[in-house]
Amino acid sequence: MRPTEARLRSLGIEDLAALTTLEQAGQHDPWTPAQLEAVLDDPEARVVGVEQDERLVGHAVVVRLPFDAELQAIMVAGDRRRQGLASRLLEAVIEAAKGWDAERLLLEVRSSNDAAIGLYRRAGFNEDGRRRGYYPPLAGRDREDALLMSRPLA
Ligand SMILES: CC(C)(COP(=O)(O)OP(=O)(O)OC[C@H]1O[C@@H](n2cnc3c(N)ncnc32)[C@H](O)[C@@H]1OP(=O)(O)O)[C@@H](O)C(=O)NCCC(=O)NCCS
Numbered sequence: 001m002r003p004t005e006a007r008l009r010s011l012g013i014e015d016l017a018a019l020t021t022l023e024q025a026g027q028h029d030p031w032t033p034a035q036l037e038a039v040l041d042d043p044e045a046r047v048v049g050v051e052q053d054e055r056l057v058g059h060a061v062v063v064r065l066p067f068d069a070e071l072q073a074i075m076v077a078g079d080r081r082r083q084g085l086a087s088r089l090l091e092a093v094i095e096a097a098k099g100w101d102a103e104r105l106l107l108e109v110r111s112s113n114d115a116a117i118g119l120y121r122r123a124g125f126n127e128d129g130r131r132r133g134y135y136p137p138l139a140g141r142d143r144e145d146a147l148l149m150s151r152p153l154a
Pocket residue numbers: 026027073074075076077080081082083084085086087088108109110113114115116118119120122
């Protein structure tokens with residue numbers, strides 16, 4: 001069956017259970033329910049979700065900083081990837097950050113995460129630097145560098 005049209009909306013505390021299920025299904029190091037609850041309740045954060053077929057299939061978390069904003073999470077359910085949903089979430093995050101008058105959108109990403117790095121490059125992010133050995137190892141590998149990326153919002 002063809003998927004229904006995807007819809008984006010801001011998530012609130014009533015979405016905690018769906019968000020927890022989504023995070024635990026799709027991430028190597030998922031946010032805990034307590035972390036998700038805290039960010040859903042934080043007036044300096046925005047959590048954007050995308051729903052399809054009456055299911056939460058993706059989300060992004062952006063936090064307001066002095067002068068800048070930081071993308072702290074973005075993910076799409078495994079069976080809904082490569083359909084442009086993360087790109088749409090990123091557009092919504094960029095609009096939210098512009099609404100805060102942020103100068104730049106910042107993020108950190110594992111240096112092996114080709115899908116995310118491709119997404120960010122396509123959306124206009126540049127590489128600003130690298131933190132050596134920042135991330136704990138994934139199964140059977142060494143610690144991993146973080147790429148620091150940013151996109152101007154002006
Ligand atoms: C990264 C992620 C959010 C991308 O979601 P998505 O909805 O599949 O992304 P989109 O369909 O919007 O892709 C946009 C662009 O990103 C790049 N991209 C996405 N997935 C890719 C992959 N597997 N390999 C290479 N490039 C990829 C491509 O340039 C793509 O454009 P194209 O499809 O026209 O070639 C998704 O793979 C995911 O949830 N991964 C696990 C969580 C994660 O790693 N989050 C980032 C943490 S920093």
